[in-house]
Amino acid sequence: MTLRRAPIAPLALLTSLLLAAPAAAAVVPVGTTDELVAAIGAAKAGDEIVLASGTYAFDGASCAAAGTEAAPIVVRAAEPLGAILELSGVEGFKVSGPNWHFEDLDIRGVCADDSDCEHAFHVVGAASRFTLRRSKVRDFNAQLKINAAQVDGVWTAPDDGLIERSELFDTHPRRTSNPVTKINIDGGKRWSVRDSYLHDFQKEGGDAVSYAAFMKSGGSDGLFERNLVVCTTAGSPDGVRIGLSFGGGGTGAQYCAPAYDPDVPCEVEHTGGTMRNNIIASCSDVGIYLNRATDTRLHFNTLIATSGIDFRFATTSGVARGNVLTGKIRDRDGATHQESDNLAEVGLATFQTWYEDPGLGDLHLKGDVASLVGEAPAEAAVTDDYCARGRPGSGSFTLGALEHSLGDCATVPPPGPSGEGGAGGGTTGSGGMGSGTGSAGGGEAGGTGGAGGGTGAAGGGGDASSDGEGCGCRVAGVGGNDALGLLTAVLAAFALRRRQASSSRSDAS
Known part of the structure; x- marks a missing residue:
């Protein structure tokens, strides 16, 4: 009986695909202020950060990660308006990355000085x-400020x-x-x-x-x-x-x-x-x-x-x-x-x-x-x-x-x-x-x-379409469940090739 080495090409392909696949998007439940700020800091495309009902008090958070049109980063309350965010900083959410969605939140400015x-x-x-x-x-000088x-x-x-x-x-x-x-x-x-x-x-x-x-x-x-x-x-x-x-x-x-x-x-x-x-x-x-x-x-x-x-x-x-x-x-x-x-x-x-x-x-x-x-x-x-x-x-x-x-x-x-x-x-x-x-x-x-x-004072000169129903909230392409499906397809093709080779050898004998 002669031992034959298994073909390595499919295994190498499988390894490269898994390494190339991005980390799967996640539903990230949070229930405390620290968990919320940490989840925003670690966010990646497709993440859905879900706030349990309750009060979250903090100065602000930086939203610098990049979502995509197919996989936005979503920050939402588990129950509509159930998450109350009490913000005491000059800027609550500083959003510099694309494709961030905020939904169903009750946000309040609580500064002693307006x-x-x-x-x-x-x-x-x-x-x-x-x-x-x-x-x-409620209760900000400009609830939303957008600028270059x-x-x-x-x-x-x-x-x-x-x-x-x-x-x-x-x-x-x-x-x-x-x-x-x-x-x-x-x-x-x-x-x-x-x-x-x-x-x-x-x-x-x-x-x-x-x-x-x-x-x-x-x-x-x-x-x-x-x-x-x-x-x-x-x-x-x-x-x-x-x-x-x-x-x-x-x-x-x-x-x-x-x-x-x-x-x-x-x-x-x-x-x-x-x-x-x-x-x-x-x-x-x-x-x-x-x-x-x-x-x-x-x-x-x-x-x-x-x-x-x-x-x-x-x-x-x-x-x-x-x-x-x-x-x-x-x-x-x-x-x-x-x-x-x-x-x-x-x-x-x-x-x-x-x-x-x-x-x-x-x-x-x-x-x-x-x-x-x-x-x-x-x-x-x-x-x-x-x-x-x-x-x-x-x-x-x-x-x-x-x-x-x-x-x-x-x-x-x-x-x-x-x-x-x-x-x-x-x-x-x-x-x-x-x-x-x-x-x-x-x-x-x-x-x-x-x-x-016409004094031009309001709004000042001091600083510089709809995406449908949004919230696809999952990574498109090779990632998450898509990577699993691709893995299954590769293994199935590999098994079929082995069966065909075995059948050919049997017919030849």
């Missing part, structure tokens, strides 16, 4: 495809971020001279803010100007859709409170894309932005402010008790169509726009005959809204309404954010697509600074104050 709680999330540089969903974030940073010596801004189905607010006026803006997106392409509830924000120091959200600093193709903005639920007239903006208060030249050069002025703050199907209420200044915003589209928004819409400065241009608003649509300081099918200068009293409590964003039907129904031709760029119901495929649309031909719908918080729950993990909204005492604020402010004053 200037010490700047951001719950600071998203910088290469951190593209950041996602925040179904979360509640140098990556390998090149200025880089995060792109394709998504903020959805979340609630952002403050429980008291921010006593600080720092910028106060609930979502501050400086630069980047294709950021989306949708189905979210932004309310109760006020700056009590410095210039007293605050915003719900803006995109600026040379960014492009941003989208605000189906959001509810209520600048105050308590009826407070204090401060200069502005709703949504492309351009904000402007950007220092050295922080403005694409030049990032102190000698090149930031002539265009945002290009190609869209606001559609938003409800904005009870703001002491304008509901929508466009500052050096080129080619902006304002489609079917409802603005209640604000001073209206400002297009401002020579590089600002765009279209306003199908909007219903208290106040006027104005061109200022050389801006130009086209408009059609808008209903402007609607008094608060008229809104109150139509809806239950319009100053608080409660647009349950109360009276006859026939004057709004079918008053605008269909718009191809608008396929649904504020409640994510499909608009008519042809014919005419109802003016404003709600398609009343489809009947009534709840508006506080934004319901979002069917079956997904409301903003902030399915809650009905939080108290904010007041007790929600009824319709508030606004009126025709004549463009004075913050946006009207």
Whole structure:
């Protein structure tokens, strides 16, 4: 009997495949602050860090690892809003790696000095495809701050971020001279803010100007859709409170894309932005402010008790169509726009005959809204309404954010697509600074104050698309279960080859 050496090629191939396979993604349960910080520090693509219900108190954490589009790094609560994160540092989560998703979290700034709680999330540089969903974030100067940073010596801004189905607010006026803006997106392409509830924000120091959200600093193709903005639920007239903006208060030249050069002025703050199907209420200044915003589209928004819409400065241009608003649509300081099918200068009293409590964003039907129904031709760029119901495929649309031909719908918080729950993990909204005492604020402010004053202070110049339902949470390609499947295939092929060789020898004998 002659002994034959086993072929080594399949074994060598198997060894090389196993060595090349990345470590399998993991579900990482955490129940303490130390475990959470350690899991974030050790995270790899595809990891899903799951927080048990309870309170986690810490200064902040660095999220530098890189997820992938197919395998993002997910940080989520095991139960919606069951994990309470109490942050006491200037920056809660400093996100510099791409593809981080945060879901179902209740995040609170707990600093004794408001200037010490700047951001719950600071998203910088290469951190593209950041996602925040179904979360509640309160009591920061800017709950989310996104801006460019140098990556390998090149200025880089995060792109394709998504903020959805979340609630952002403050429980008291921010006593600080720092910028106060609930979502501050400086630069980047294709950021989306949708189905979210932004309310109760006020700056009590410095210039007293605050915003719900803006995109600026040379960014492009941003989208605000189906959001509810209520600048105050308590009826407070204090401060200069502005709703949504492309351009904000402007950007220092050295922080403005694409030049990032102190000698090149930031002539265009945002290009190609869209606001559609938003409800904005009870703001002491304008509901929508466009500052050096080129080619902006304002489609079917409802603005209640604000001073209206400002297009401002020579590089600002765009279209306003199908909007219903208290106040006027104005061109200022050389801006130009086209408009059609808008209903402007609607008094608060008229809104109150139509809806239950319009100053608080409660647009349950109360009276006859026939004057709004079918008053605008269909718009191809608008396929649904504020409640994510499909608009008519042809014919005419109802003016404003709600398609009343489809009947009534709840508006506080934004319901979002069917079956997904409301903003902030399915809650009905939080108290904010007041007790929600009824319709508030606004009126025709004549463009004075913050946006009207044009000082550029709010949002400052001090710093530089949807991924579907996300959370694949597993490594694609050769890794984890894929590596096991490949191992099985190699061994099966090897066994088949041995059987075939044995059969051939038997036939020959």
